[in-house]
Structures are given as structure tokens and as C-alpha cells.
Amino acid sequence: MGPPKGVRPIVCKWVCKRKLGADREVTTFKARLVAKGYTPRPGVDFEETYSPVAMAKFIRILLAIAARYNYEIWQMDVKTAFLNGFVKEEIYIDQAEGFTTVGGGQKVCCLQRSIYGLKQAF
Numbered sequence: 030m031g032p033p034k035g036v037r038p039i040v041c042k043w044v045c046k047r048k049l050g051a052d053r054e055v056t057t058f059k060a061r062l063v064a065k066g067y068t069p070r071p072g073v074d075f076e077e078t079y080s081p082v083a084m085a086k087f088i089r090i091l092l093a094i095a096a097r098y099n100y101e102i103w104q105m106d107v108k109t110a111f112l113n114g115f116v117k118e119e120i121y122i123d124q125a126e127g128f129t130t131v132g133g134g135q136k137v138c139c140l141q142r143s144i145y146g147l148k149q150a151f
Contacts, residue, residue, distance in 0.1 A: 032135060038121040
């Protein structure tokens with residue numbers, strides 16, 4: 030689809046990597062579509078974000094209580110947690126290189142989930 034009136038789509042690029050094995054031979058190739066993060070405008074394309082973090086003092090207290098009562102402690106981290114969430118704003122990106130048609134005009138994609146490079150992905 031063409032871009033809606035008044036919308037400036039975010040420019041994207043392909044980032045390609047080669048994964049090497051133990052013998053320094055290429056095992057796999059990876060390609061990732063990344064938004065150029067400097068193109069979104071604050072207050073227009075994204076809002077400021079806030080992520081509360083526990084103070085170290087409280088974590089030490091929690092660990093002391095767990096040690097006192099012999100509780101088992103589990104830890105986990107989801108490195109791509111923000112990429113798995115849906116975006117609330119309407120974000121349009123330019124169609125990726127290699128997916129455009131000659132003479133088809135400017136086409137854009139409306140994102141449903143975040144991609145690398147967006148402020149929403151941090």
C-alpha cells in the first residue's frame with residue numbers, strides 16, 4: 030500500500046552476518062531487517078519509555094531471605110522481550126530492498142511487532 034497522508038515511513042536496511050563454526054568455516058548465514066533508528070521523530074513516531082528496575086539493596090534483602098529459609102532461586106532473562114510485543118502506534122516502514130517492484134511507486138508496510146532499531150525495541 031502507499032503511505033498514508035502526512036506519514037513519513039521509517040527507512041530500513043538489511044544487516045547480513047556469517048556465523049562461523051569451531052573450524053572457522055561458515056556454518057550459517059543470517060539476514061535481519063533493521064530500522065534506521067535515527068529517522069523516527071520523538072513525540073511523533075514514538076513516546077518516551079520508562080522501565081522500572083529494582084534497587085540492588087532490595088535484591089540483596091530478597092537473596093538473604095531466600096538463603097535464611099533455604100528457598101530455591103530461579104533467574105531468567107528474555108533478550109528479545111521487546112521484539113516479541115505488539116506495537117501500540119501505527120509505524121510504517123519503507124518496503125525492504127529486494128521486495129519492491131519496478132515502477133510500482135513507493136510502498137510501505139505497517140508494523141504489527143517491533144523490529145531491531147526502533148525505539149520501541151529497547
